[in-house]
Amino acid sequence: MLRLAARLALLAVLAGLAGAAAAQAPRPVPVPQGEDPVVARVEGVAIRRSDILNFQRSLPPQLQTMPVEALFEPIVERLISQKLIAAQGRKDNLQNDPEVKARMLQFEERVMQETVLNRMLEKRMTDAALRERYAAFQKDNPGREEIRARHILVANEQAAQGIIAELGRGGDFAKIAGDRSIDPAGKQSGGDLGFFGKDDMVPEFWNAASGLKAGETSKAPVKSQFGWHVIRVEERRAVTESFEELREKLASDMSQELMGAYVEDLVKKANVERFGLDGKPVAK
Numbered sequence: 629m630l631r632l633a634a635r636l637a638l639l640a641v642l643a644g645l646a647g648a649a650a651a652q653a654p655r656p657v658p659v660p661q662g663e664d665p666v667v668a669r670v671e672g673v674a675i676r677r678s679d680i681l682n683f684q685r686s687l688p689p690q691l692q693t694m695p696v697e698a699l700f701e702p703i704v705e706r707l708i709s710q711k712l713i714a715a716q717g718r719k720d721n722l723q724n725d726p727e728v729k730a731r732m733l734q735f736e737e738r739v740m741q742e743t744v745l746n747r748m749l750e751k752r753m754t755d756a757a758l759r760e761r762y763a764a765f766q767k768d769n770p771g772r773e774e775i776r777a778r779h780i781l782v783a784n785e786q787a788a789q790g791i792i793a794e795l796g797r798g799g800d801f802a803k804i805a806g807d808r809s810i811d812p813a814g815k816q817s818g819g820d821l822g823f824f825g826k827d828d829m830v831p832e833f834w835n836a837a838s839g840l841k842a843g844e845t846s847k848a849p850v851k852s853q854f855g856w857h858v859i860r861v862e863e864r865r866a867v868t869e870s871f872e873e874l875r876e877k878l879a880s881d882m883s884q885e886l887m888g889a890y891v892e893d894l895v896k897k898a899n900v901e902r903f904g905l906d907g908k909p910v911a912k
Contacts, residue, residue: 670711771868778819788849788856
């Protein structure tokens with residue numbers, strides 16, 4: 629009884645989603661007939677495994693990720709119902725009904741529009757085209773500047789000046805940081821702060837570090853709200869998002885541009901007449 633109740637509940641959910649599924653159905657995935665067995669027949673009309681899979685693909689994401697076996701029975705029941713309702717419509721000669729014809733024409737046009745645009749995108753939005761777009765993005769967006777630096781933090785300027793002098797005589801930066809820095813984390817890592825960007829540091833520290841070359845140490849103490857710093861820059865780099873990280877955004881932006889340009893070109897080439905709500909021609 630519980631199993632039947634669960635099946636009926638899921639069937640009700642699928643029935644409720646049927647309208648949205650029909651309006652936004654994804655493109656069917658072709659399956660070789662030998663790998664597409666019949667799973668039911670309705671008045672002699674076959675329902676195949678591919679029909680089950682395509683119906684599942686029209687459902688919300690949480691149902692698309694479920695094993696098809698878990699949804700198989702309720703989807704079959706739903707498809708049987710759909711076939712029977714459509715068959716009854718044909719018996720009632722609704723295929724010749726003006727309302728049905730008008731709606732079918734609207735649906736046909738929508739499918740045509742989607743198919744034309746999808747096939748255009750498949751030809752033009754290639755991996756090579758996306759990578760070319762990524763290269764242009766990199767050129768225009770050199771990336772976030774990051775610096776890897778060490779620092780020694782002390783309580784007063786005099787102590788910082790003494791450390792700078794000691795480093796000038798060949799002192800070991802990491803050892804001095806471990807012995808004398810008042811930054812607890814810095815003591816453990818020889819003052820190494822890892823890589824950081826502008827927004828990761830207080831302005832005084834970033835401004836001083838960004839003015840140093842790799843391997844260079846600050847010539848004067850740097851004051852911040854934490855105390856006095858002696859800074860050595862180890863490395864500098866520009867960080868940009870990878871192609872794979874940006875692929876989805878690149879594809880979305882490119883598809884919008886391609887579709888816009890394609891439609892604009894169609895409009896330019898077409899004989900289009902425009903009229904107002906009153907049916908009178910619109911002045912150009």
